Amino acid sequence: MHDGPGAILVGVDGSTSSMRAIAYAMGLARRQRCKLVAVYVRSLPPLLLPLADAGGGAVTTLIETHDDVEKELRAVIEAGLTLDVDARLVVRHGEPYAELLAVAREIQADAVIVGRSAQALHRIAGSLSGKLTRCGRWPVTVVP
DSSP, X not given: OOOSXXXXXXXXXXXXXXXXXXXXXXXXXXXXXXXXXEEEEEOOOOTTHHHHOTTSHHHXXXXXXXXXXXXXXXXXXXXXXHTTOOEEEEEEESOHHHHHHHHHHHHTOSEEEEEOOOOTHHHHHOOHHHHHHHHOSSOEEEEO
């Protein structure tokens, strides 16, 4: 019989706080001997960006940025595997909240870990961590 979580989901976006969150989640998964699923949601470009970006430079830059973040996250996951952490990276496209909920359901997550938002607008409109907490389906840990 296993005591503790069976699966931990960590949402990552390449920000400093999300990188702290994945490091925290790796340590927790290693100590609890459970699987870790890191979810990176590649945001879709704003609808008007292709129209305003005649040369395609802004869209190309956005895609390259997403590729760089994904490459960095894959390296973190590889490092975790060397520490005997059962970890994998799931990459999705869309809205982060909806995609994190979907993956959490799919893997039957016992806990969700995310980094704290650094955007001032989220104090007014609500952050991803706040939405996940209000959802009330899993314990949510917010890493500063």
